[in-house]
Amino acid sequence: MSGGMLYGGDEIGALVFDPGHHSLRVGYAQEDTPKAEIPAVVGVASDDVKTEPEIKPEENNVSSTPSSNKYYIDTTFLHLPKPNMELHSYMKDGMIENWDLFEQILDYSYEKIIQSESHFHPVLFSESPWNQRQKREKLTELMFEKYKVPAFFLVKNAALAAFANGRATALVIDSGATHTSAVPVLDGYVITNAVVKSPLGGDLLVLRAREMLESIGVDLTPAALIASKEVIREKEKPKFTKKKFNFQPTNSWMTYMVKRTVQDFQQTVLQVSENPYDEKVAMNIPAVQYEFPTGYHQDFGPERFKLAEGLFDHPMLGAGYIASTSAGMCDVDIRPALYSSVVLTGGNSLVQGFSDRLSRDLSSRTPGSMRLKMIAANGTVERRFGAWVGGSILASIGTFQQMWVSAQEYQECGKAQIDRKCP
Amino acid sequence: MASGVTVSDICKTTYEEIKKDKKHRYVIFFIKDERQIDVEEIGSRDEEYDSFLQKLQAGGAGECRYGLFDFEYMHQCQGTSESSKKQKLFLMSWCPDTAKVKKKMLYSSSFDALKKSLVGVQKYIQATDLSEASQEAVEEKLRSTDRQ
Ligand SMILES: Nc1ncnc2c1ncn2[C@@H]1O[C@H](COP(=O)(O)OP(=O)(O)O)[C@@H](O)[C@H]1O
Numbered sequence: 001m002s003g004g005m006l007y008g009g010d011e012i013g014a015l016v017f018d019p020g021h022h023s024l025r026v027g028y029a030q031e032d033t034p035k036a037e038i039p040a041v042v043g044v045a046s047d048d049v050k051t052e053p054e055i056k057p058e059e060n061n062v063s064s065t066p067s068s069n070k071y072y073i074d075t076t077f078l079h080l081p082k083p084n085m086e087l088h089s090y091m092k093d094g095m096i097e098n099w100d101l102f103e104q105i106l107d108y109s110y111e112k113i114i115q116s117e118s119h120f121h122p123v124l125f126s127e128s129p130w131n132q133r134q135k136r137e138k139l140t141e142l143m144f145e146k147y148k149v150p151a152f153f154l155v156k157n158a159a160l161a162a163f164a165n166g167r168a169t170a171l172v173i174d175s176g177a178t179h180t181s182a183v184p185v186l187d188g189y190v191i192t193n194a195v196v197k198s199p200l201g202g203d204l205l206v207l208r209a210r211e212m213l214e215s216i217g218v219d220l221t222p223a224a225l226i227a228s229k230e231v232i233r234e235k236e237k238p239k240f241t242k243k244k245f246n247f248q249p250t251n252s253w254m255t256y257m258v259k260r261t262v263q264d265f266q267q268t269v270l271q272v273s274e275n276p277y278d279e280k281v282a283m284n285i286p287a288v289q290y291e292f293p294t295g296y297h298q299d300f301g302p303e304r305f306k307l308a309e310g311l312f313d314h315p316m317l318g319a320g321y322i323a324s325t326s327a328g329m330c331d332v333d334i335r336p337a338l339y340s341s342v343v344l345t346g347g348n349s350l351v352q353g354f355s356d357r358l359s360r361d362l363s364s365r366t367p368g369s370m371r372l373k374m375i376a377a378n379g380t381v382e383r384r385f386g387a388w389v390g391g392s393i394l395a396s397i398g399t400f401q402q403m404w405v406s407a408q409e410y411q412e413c414g415k416a417q418i419d420r421k422c423p
Numbered sequence: 424m425a426s427g428v429t430v431s432d433i434c435k436t437t438y439e440e441i442k443k444d445k446k447h448r449y450v451i452f453f454i455k456d457e458r459q460i461d462v463e464e465i466g467s468r469d470e471e472y473d474s475f476l477q478k479l480q481a482g483g484a485g486e487c488r489y490g491l492f493d494f495e496y497m498h499q500c501q502g503t504s505e506s507s508k509k510q511k512l513f514l515m516s517w518c519p520d521t522a523k524v525k526k527k528m529l530y531s532s533s534f535d536a537l538k539k540s541l542v543g544v545q546k547y548i549q550a551t552d553l554s555e556a557s558q559e560a561v562e563e564k565l566r567s568t569d570r571q
Contacts (some may be wrong), residue, residue: 166522187535188532331504373554389524393529
């Protein structure tokens, strides 16, 4: 594609990337939702049969991954098992960890999702509040050097979520796949030394749910392996046939697919009770029926609540606890403003009952002189994609165009310019 | 991180007219053309809080605004029977739940620019509904920093 005519046009759309452990959200600024949500794992298959093993790349040109690797990205490709395909996450601790895999994801995003060349579009990235300086600079370098973006910007995801909820000052509670964090934002800037995070997120629920399901003998064979199934009565042994493959799917693929299976169960069935879990209360709430990919189905009663309780009942890591700890680490003067602006975001905050329970737990921890106000967008899109939506709007505001780190600035001042312009 | 929206000079001069000369009771600000914060409405000295609230919401449920108000209340010093009149300026960002995300984003990410331009405001209030913007709620917030 020739880009000549694009240069003449004035409006070149900026792109917004919001990387998480569960997925990468990517799309055009100004749109209401991301164009794609790409799972944050990459399938890597190394070909055992190397046909031309003797061709060596130029010495100074050696890429760290052998050229024989094949990469599989996005749901359709990931869900189909392939011989030797191992799944790897490129995120760790809320930050990009494996840059080779991440570049694969970026290549894919430009080619398949955006379907345009990277040097045309300014790029805004969200990042976790504790992202490290070296990683921020590395990303900046990557975007300017490899992808030749005309302009770049990095914003803390918590600040974006606060803004998208109408608050410049807020205590942002972000519950994602691998962790839940409490992040104080003051006038649009994260107070980094008062961020508190816990490893209790969606993945914990998946883990607990999986243990419970396995303990009662539920077959968790993922839909991708099922060829056909029969309609059966409740709790009856499932009758299904498996798809035939002439190879054994890898363990990492199986683990991931089972996780996706349980994730669906978790999202449909689990609920946080409004008060600390009490079996007697939970018994009286109508059970929920769930059907697994095998066709097996049964009702789930008190377990629904018991499993979700793990997000809140931990004395040091429960969501209410980390929220009040974080507020307590901030200056006394701003605490009232934080308690009166608790913004809830992240996919895991959509577990039924999450916001009511957080509100209850937090109100018992709110100092008497202060008022608690929780702000949680009603729409699931705003909640799951809070940071992306914030970035999408920010990058499209006319006056924001002067805030970008331009390619020219990068050339003149180097990658450290990101620390100056996007603290 | 901020939107880059600027503050027009008229905002600052109107603010000074309230702060120094007590010429008006309140000002409503809006963001013009997504570029600059401007004065939309000025309330005369004898207007009540209710009219401020009305003007703040005049754009409808989908709109955001900023409001500055010169608030007066009686303060009783503890242990004495004397009470004195207190005056405090507060600056409010009004972003109702019903507003489009785009508006919320624009107004919240530009609030800091306005805060920095209006020097000497005693209290900043972020409001999404009347439980935060009502006269009682505001008075409670203003009193909370008074010495007992
Ligand atoms: N509707 C829902 N109900 C319950 N949990 C959900 C829902 N949607 C997403 N989740 C959970 O939210 C987590 C992902 O949240 P997200 O904020 O996207 O995480 P990350 O930023 O780490 O990618 C996953 O654990 C997923 O199961």
